[in-house]
Amino acid sequence: MGLALPPGIHGSVSVDSNEGLAKIYVQQEVFQYISEQHDACDTLEGVVTWWIFKQRLKIGRDTIQRALDALVADGKLRTQTIPGGRTLYVSADHLHPTQQQE
Numbered sequence: 001m002g003l004a005l006p007p008g009i010h011g012s013v014s015v016d017s018n019e020g021l022a023k024i025y026v027q028q029e030v031f032q033y034i035s036e037q038h039d040a041c042d043t044l045e046g047v048v049t050w051w052i053f054k055q056r057l058k059i060g061r062d063t064i065q066r067a068l069d070a071l072v073a074d075g076k077l078r079t080q081t082i083p084g085g086r087t088l089y090v091s092a093d094h095l096h097p098t099q100q101q102e
Helices: 018-036 044-073
Strands: 077-081 087-091
Touching: 018 044, 044 077, 044 087
Parallel strands: none
Antiparallel strands: 077 087
């Protein structure tokens, strides 16, 4: 199975190489960042601290939201809107403090 690199990213990797896969992942994150931030420029330290970290937070948040949505759809979690309009997630088995245990 071949791994697709984003446009503009060149290289080869052995699919058995974790380091090679990590390199491709980082290349994709950097490419995504510069695709959204056309004027980006930074040192290695800045790329590590800001570009990669920022991309991972974005990817992580989107993935977590989809996972939470799936757990709600499966009936494993319930949601409640709290003041300020934010969503609170709670186990579907958890009783609300106003509910009595039988």
